[in-house]
Amino acid sequence: MKRDFLTVMDLSSNELNILLKRSIDFKKGIDANKCPLIGKSIGLLFEKASTRTRISFEVGIYQLGAQAIYMNPKEIQIGRGETLHDTAKVMSRYLHGVIIRTFSHKTLEEFARYSSVPVINGLSDKHHPCQALADLMTILEKKGTLEGIKLAFVGDGNNVANSLIEASSIAKIKMKIACPKGYEPAPDVLKRANGYVEVLNDPLKAVENADVVYTDVWVSMGQEKEALMKRKKFKKYQINKKILERAKKDAIVLHCMPAHRGEEITDEVMDGPQSVVFDQAENRLHTQKALLEFLMS
Numbered sequence: 001m002k003r004d005f006l007t008v009m010d011l012s013s014n015e016l017n018i019l020l021k022r023s024i025d026f027k028k029g030i031d032a033n034k035c036p037l038i039g040k041s042i043g044l045l046f047e048k049a050s051t052r053t054r055i056s057f058e059v060g061i062y063q064l065g066a067q068a069i070y071m072n073p074k075e076i077q078i079g080r081g082e083t084l085h086d087t088a089k090v091m092s093r094y095l096h097g098v099i100i101r102t103f104s105h106k107t108l109e110e111f112a113r114y115s116s117v118p119v120i121n122g123l124s125d126k127h128h129p130c131q132a133l134a135d136l137m138t139i140l141e142k143k144g145t146l147e148g149i150k151l152a153f154v155g156d157g158n159n160v161a162n163s164l165i166e167a168s169s170i171a172k173i174k175m176k177i178a179c180p181k182g183y184e185p186a187p188d189v190l191k192r193a194n195g196y197v198e199v200l201n202d203p204l205k206a207v208e209n210a211d212v213v214y215t216d217v218w219v220s221m222g223q224e225k226e227a228l229m230k231r232k233k234f235k236k237y238q239i240n241k242k243i244l245e246r247a248k249k250d251a252i253v254l255h256c257m258p259a260h261r262g263e264e265i266t267d268e269v270m271d272g273p274q275s276v277v278f279d280q281a282e283n284r285l286h287t288q289k290a291l292l293e294f295l296m297s
């Protein structure tokens with residue numbers, strides 16, 4: 001039976017550990033010449049812009065021996081009214097998997113229902129599970145462990161935060177999230193977090209004694225109309241030197257990127273010695289190769 005990856009919860013804790021181990025092997029170059037997906041074709045259907053997700057998937061697919069086909073909905077018939085069901089069924093006859101970046105998470109679920117090949121969430125309004133895989137790998141790489149790590153997320157309780165909460169609860173990371181009232185993570189995600197996440201409003205409290213400090217943009221793709229209002233509401237939720245001083249001395253700083261420097265993070269922190277954001281971006285490639293191999297070989 002085909003397996004999808006729409007949320008982090010689609011993996012068991014054992015599978016997550018196997019994937020992380022495999023990602024580290026890929027990074028070391030182990031099995032670099034093996035092409036487990038040789039002869040396969042994998043589609044990328046992206047309704048939104050992307051730098052990291054698109055490039056890391058296209059490069060990863062190539063390195064695994066397969067072909068990547070990038071599709072903009074405006075350039076295929078879905079943009080002229082062909083249904084999602086028909087598109088999913090037709091694509092399943094050509095492709096061995098589809099990675100989708102979309103606005104509504106429901107679109108993704110509906111596509112997956114009609115697709116007979118694995119569907120991977122390349123970001124929706126509610127989840128960004130591929131990002132969470134790279135986040136865990138980066139924490140493991142830098143801290144040597146996941147269990148018991150104290151992670152502070154400061155900012156919007158958005159797609160990135162939701163997936164990070166799910167990943168943290170599986171990996172037994174203790175997460176504190178500080179967000180303005182009304183911008184908390186999804187209630188169903190919080191409910192499933194098994195007590196591994198605490199939601200606060202005060203960024204200083206969230207960051208206190210943290211091993212990892214994480215932030216994301218205040219204005220996500222598709223929220224441009226709310227930009228002005230959100231920038232006002234999130235003003236005190238910026239990762240700057242003063243806030244970072246509250247964390248452990250050896251705390252690392254993560255950001256899924258793209259960063260809006262001067263908003264959710266200062267240049268000083270982003271480019272500072274505690275920032276590991278570029279390693280984190282690189283790890284998208286390694287974790288996604290492990291995921292593609294797991295789902296599609």
Ligand code: CP
Nearest residue numbers: 050051052053256257
């Ligand atoms: N972090 C991330 O998904 O980046 P892109 O939007 O550039 O793909």
Ligand code: NVA
Nearest residue numbers: 158216220221257258
């Ligand atoms: N929350 C951001 C993440 C970008 C990778 C967005 O959805 O735009």
